[in-house]
Amino acid sequence: METYDKEKTISFAAGTPEYFHAKQWLYFQMSGQGPDFGQAVWFKMYHHEKIQSAQDRYINELRRVSGVMNRALEGKEWLVGGKYSYADVAFVVWFEIVPWIAGDKIDLAKDFPNLYAWLNRIKARPAVAKVLKAKADAKAAAGK
Numbered sequence: 001m002e003t004y005d006k007e008k009t010i011s012f013a014a015g016t017p018e019y020f021h022a023k024q025w026l027y028f029q030m031s032g033q034g035p036d037f038g039q040a041v042w043f044k045m046y047h048h049e050k051i052q053s054a055q056d057r058y059i060n061e062l063r064r065v066s067g068v069m070n071r072a073l074e075g076k077e078w079l080v081g082g083k084y085s086y087a088d089v090a091f092v093v094w095f096e097i098v099p100w101i102a103g104d105k106i107d108l109a110k111d112f113p114n115l116y117a118w119l120n121r122i123k124a125r126p127a128v129a130k131v132l133k134a135k136a137d138a139k140a141a142a143g144k
Contacts, residue, residue: 018081025087036061037094073114
């Protein structure tokens with residue numbers, strides 16, 4: 001971020017509390033959301049045998065990560081410093097799989113309203129909307 005976002009449009013000045021708080025969220029994404037959501041996909045789609053206990057475990061991890069974020073976003077528009085940042089956008093793509101993986105076991109809108117509103121704010125941003133549309137178009141073109 002320091003190299004490419006000189007104006008601190010989506011990052012924070014080095015050494016500030018916000019700088020470290022944003023990194024904390026990024027680490028949570030990389031060590032919690034990414035691996036756990038990825039395992040949910042693996043056990044639902046790719047594992048050679050259906051192991052219900054593994055599927056249940058990772059659905060519960062989806063719920064846990066969502067709960068952490070829902071609580072953190074209570075009364076807040078963005079994760080850090082009152083502005084949209086790289087910490088926010090880092091989470092979006094993995095949350096796109098929740099309805100597909102969890103089905104009716106997790107309803108983000110009902111179960112995690114703060115998280116759901118935040119995701120919609122992020123997805124409404126033009127650059128994010130453009131990327132998500134391109135991803136959906138590519139998926140449709142591939143027939144998936």
